[in-house]
Amino acid sequence: MAKFLVYLEPLEEGGFMATVPALPGCVTWGDSKEQTLSRVAEAIQGYIVSLQKHGEEVPSGAEQGAVESVEVPVA
Numbered sequence: 737m738a739k740f741l742v743y744l745e746p747l748e749e750g751g752f753m754a755t756v757p758a759l760p761g762c763v764t765w766g767d768s769k770e771q772t773l774s775r776v777a778e779a780i781q782g783y784i785v786s787l788q789k790h791g792e793e794v795p796s797g798a799e800q801g802a803v804e805s806v807e808v809p810v811a
């Protein structure tokens with residue numbers, strides 16, 4: 737079992753987009769947060785299967801990281 741940091745971004749048209757920073761190009765979306773999280777779990781599994789199939793290493797330390805918000809003044 738491995739944990740991956742997932743970034744959820746609300747979409748203007750509704751729903752969410754999910755990206756996985758440790759797995760470049762691993763992106764999906766859904767109509768709700770729950771649907772998006774389910775889809776991204778499937779996408780992560782597929783990504784890992786592909787890495788293993790091609791003899792590539794699954795990123796270590798993928799469970800590390802945090803997402804923070806930073807406010808800056810806008811002129």
